[in-house]
Amino acid sequence: MRLRFRICQHSRDIxxxxxxxxxxxxxxxEARSKLNFVELVVTKFSDxxxxxIPFFxxxxxxxxxxxxxxVFCTIAAPPSLFQREGVGGCIPSLSERGDALLIKDKAHLTVEGFEKNSKD
Structure with a gap:
C-alpha cells in the first residue's frame, strides 16, 4: 500500500x-492539462x-x-507520533483506528466488513 497526500487546484493556481x-x-x-487542474503530490512517507501531519x-x-x-491521520500516523511534543489535536480513537485498519486490509470489501461499516 502506498500513502499519498495531494492537493488539487485549477491549473491557473499552479x-x-x-x-x-x-x-x-x-x-x-502533477499537471492534468486535459482536465485543467494541477496537483501537489507527496508520496514520501517521511515527508x-x-x-x-505536523503542519496540519x-x-x-x-x-x-x-x-x-x-482518517488520513489514522492510517498514516503511528500512535507515537501523537505523543511527541508539539504535535496534537488529531488523535484517532481506537474505533477509528480499527475502521482504518479494516480499510487498509481491504476487509471492507468482504460481506462481513461491509456489514460492520453499515452498522457504524
Missing amino acids: KLINSIIKYLNCGMV IEHKI HKYPIQGIKSLDYK
Whole structure:
C-alpha cells in the first residue's frame, strides 16, 4: 500500500501549488492539462510524517475536509507520533483506528466488513 497526500487546484493556481511545495520543502506538481487542474503530490512517507501531519496539527483543517484528514491521520500516523511534543489535536480513537485498519486490509470489501461499516 502506498500513502499519498495531494492537493488539487485549477491549473491557473499552479503558482500557489509551487509556493506550497517551496514552503513545505516536499512534494511535486502533477499537471492534468486535459482536465485543467494541477496537483501537489507527496508520496514520501517521511515527508508526510515529519512535514504534512505536523503542519496540519499546527494549522487544523476547517470544515468537512477535517474528517477526511482525520482518517488520513489514522492510517498514516503511528500512535507515537501523537505523543511527541508539539504535535496534537488529531488523535484517532481506537474505533477509528480499527475502521482504518479494516480499510487498509481491504476487509471492507468482504460481506462481513461491509456489514460492520453499515452498522457504524
